[in-house]
Amino acid sequence: MTATILDGRATKDAIFAELTPRVSALTEQGRTPGLATVLVGDDPGSHAYVKMKHADCAKVGINSIRRDLPSDISQEELFAVVDELNADPACSGYIVQLPLPKHLDENAVLQRIDPAKDVDGLAPLSLGNLVLNEPGFRPCTPAGIIELLRRYEVPLNGAQVTVVGRGLTVGRTLGLLLTRRDVNATVTLCHTGTRDLAAEVRRADVVIAAAGSPGLITPDMVRPGAAVLDVGVSRVDGKLTGDVAPEVAEVAGFLAPNPGGVGPMTRAMLVSNVVEAAERTVRR
Numbered sequence: 001m002t003a004t005i006l007d008g009r010a011t012k013d014a015i016f017a018e019l020t021p022r023v024s025a026l027t028e029q030g031r032t033p034g035l036a037t038v039l040v041g042d043d044p045g046s047h048a049y050v051k052m053k054h055a056d057c058a059k060v061g062i063n064s065i066r067r068d069l070p071s072d073i074s075q076e077e078l079f080a081v082v083d084e085l086n087a088d089p090a091c092s093g094y095i096v097q098l099p100l101p102k103h104l105d106e107n108a109v110l111q112r113i114d115p116a117k118d119v120d121g122l123a124p125l126s127l128g129n130l131v132l133n134e135p136g137f138r139p140c141t142p143a144g145i146i147e148l149l150r151r152y153e154v155p156l157n158g159a160q161v162t163v164v165g166r167g168l169t170v171g172r173t174l175g176l177l178l179t180r181r182d183v184n185a186t187v188t189l190c191h192t193g194t195r196d197l198a199a200e201v202r203r204a205d206v207v208i209a210a211a212g213s214p215g216l217i218t219p220d221m222v223r224p225g226a227a228v229l230d231v232g233v234s235r236v237d238g239k240l241t242g243d244v245a246p247e248v249a250e251v252a253g254f255l256a257p258n259p260g261g262v263g264p265m266t267r268a269m270l271v272s273n274v275v276e277a278a279e280r281t282v283r284r
């Protein structure tokens with residue numbers, strides 16, 4: 001068996017094609033959406049992601065604003081940038097690229113983002129809305145994973161999903177989205193304290209690997225026919241390496257590779273959230 005590839009790049013392009021007329025309609029009304037990014041420091045991965053986000057904006061006709069800041073910026077100086085973007089009418093929404101340098105309080109920064117502009121869905125109010133099942137922006141990677149599975153018709157209703165990794169941007173928030181009534185999956189959230197990871201992965205219909213541990217998921221751990229999504233990011237000898245061993249493609253029914261799977265979907269969901277933020281904004 002060779003897995004059907006869950007092609008995140010093609011799916012992102014399809015989503016962009018759906019979003020472009022909505023952006024054009026806003027532009028005709030003088031309400032072109034604007035995405036701002038806040039990038040602190042010189043981490044090459046973060047720089048690459050931010051560059052891709054601005055290229056995406058250009059593709060669909062969204063304005064972009066960049067705030068690239070030095071790694072020794074103080075908390076107060078960073079707050080001032082956040083406050084400026086909260087007040088800027090040209091900015092429909094913005095993201096603070098994570099992780100931030102260790103001396104900065106990430107949670108305090110996320111807390112300061114205007115919830116109406118939180119297109120990353122990672123600020124406390126957005127996370128609270130997710131827990132309470134209230135409308136609001138959803139975190140981009142979990143939303144992208146569910147959208148990718150939906151478009152390839154991988155069943156989630158009643159499915160056993162094993163998520164590996166409990167980070168904020170993927171595992172923790174994905175568990176909340178997958179267990180909503182409208183998705184209805186049963187979720188096992190694994191982490192470094194999980195006693196028998198292989199057993200948890202083996203009983204899954206869908207495996208989402210987001211541990212950042214190269215080659216962690218091996219073919220013997222995967223139930224034949226299962227859907228496997230590789231979200232882990234590590235650099236091995238300068239090369240992007242995922243959590244899923246390449247041989248898993250011979251056992252899985254569906255595979256979201258890394259790169260080319262969930263990463264582009266994260267960006268598609270971000271652009272979608274920016275368009276929604278601009279549509280919600282009442283003209284002054």
Ligand SMILES: Nc1nc2c(c(=O)[nH]1)N[C@@H](CN(C=O)c1ccc(C(=O)N[C@@H](CCC(=O)O)C(=O)O)cc1)CN2
Binds near residue numbers: 097141169262
């Ligand atoms: N504020 C946030 N910070 C981070 C998030 C996030 O959702 N919000 N998630 C990750 C990084 N991330 C988004 O910022 C991200 C990861 C991957 C990709 C992507 O398109 N990857 C490509 C390949 C990239 C490469 O070759 O290096 C792919 O998978 O095909 C986009 C965005 C952490 N920080």
